[in-house]
Every structure is written in structure tokens, then in C-alpha cells.
């Protein structure tokens with residue numbers, strides 16, 4: 001069985017309240033594939049990519065506080081022109097792991113043994129920071145709705161979209 005690098009032993013740390021340990025780990029973002037993108041417009045962490053954590057674990061009564069920075073990469077599609085876009089995401093976290101917590105608790109992550117699984121806290125933080133509707137550029141002009149040309153490359157030959165009702169009026173107005 002492969003060892004998950006995001007699972008950290010905290011038995012020694014937990015012998016003394018207030019003790020801290022600097023921890024740097026890198027591990028798979030989505031080991032079971034459950035966070036795969038659900039639509040092409042959403043951004044996601046590339047499959048097989050790692051996330052990294054650099055921070056402190058601190059022993060508190062009944063558990064451990066995890067604080068530090070989580071970093072990962074993301075990819076997606078520009079919501080206007082569908083060009084591939086991507087970047088880095090970095091989030092500062094401060095989360096508690098408690099013996100008394102149950103899976104799904106809002107307040108803290110469970111710490112049933114002296115093996116602390118950083119994965120859930122790190123993944124939750126990254127998922128919240130992924131761009132919902134990424135843009136290749138704030139000024140992206142998008143695609144022409146008629147011919148599909150990427151208007152960032154210059155204007156297309158299409159006329160301004162005409163409402164059919166006005167088109168009929170144009171015919172009435174035009175000279176014989």
C-alpha cells in the first residue's frame with residue numbers, strides 16, 4: 001500500500017500543548033478522482049497534479065491546529081473565448097483537527113488517531129479558491145455569435161446582429 005504523503009504522524013507533537021512543528025509536504029490533489037470537473041467551463045486542478053503545503057502544526061488540547069499556505073495549479077477554459085487558461089492558486093489556511101470532531105463537521109476535521117490527514121483540509125481550501133468562471137484576460141472580447149471568430153484577433157465581417165422585425169422595416173423603407 002502506497003503511503004499518502006499528506007498523512008503526517010503527530011504523536012510526538014501531541015505530547016506537549018503549545019508545541020509546534022514546521023511541516024512541508026507535497027501530495028496528490030485528487031487521489032480518488034472525485035473532484036474531476038463537472039463542466040468544461042469550470043476550472044480544475046489538472047489530473048495527477050500535486051498540491052503543496054508549507055506551514056505549522058500546533059498541539060492544542062484535544063487536537064492540532066494546522067496553519068500555513070497551500071498551493072496548487074489550476075486549468076480551465078476562458079468563459080468568453082474558450083481558450084485554455086490556467087495559473088497558480090495559493091491559499092492561507094488555519095484549520096483545527098480535533099479528536100472529538102466527526103467527518104463532515106463544519107468546525108474541525110477529525111483526528112481519530114495520531115495520524116493527521118492533511119488532504120481534506122488542503123483540498124477543501126484549494127477547491128474554494130478555484131476560479132468559477134475564468135477569463136483569459138479581463139478585456140477578452142469573446143467569439144462572434146454569428147461566425148465564431150475570435151474577436152481578440154480582430155473584428156469579423158459580420159454586421160451587427162439584426163432583429164428580423166427591423167429587417168422587414170428596412171425592406172419597406174428601401175427605394176424601389
Ligand SMILES: [Zn+2]
Pocket residue numbers: 078079080081082083135136137140141142
Ligand atoms: Zn478569452
Ligand SMILES: [Zn+2]
Pocket residue numbers: 144145146147148149156157158
Ligand atoms: Zn462574425
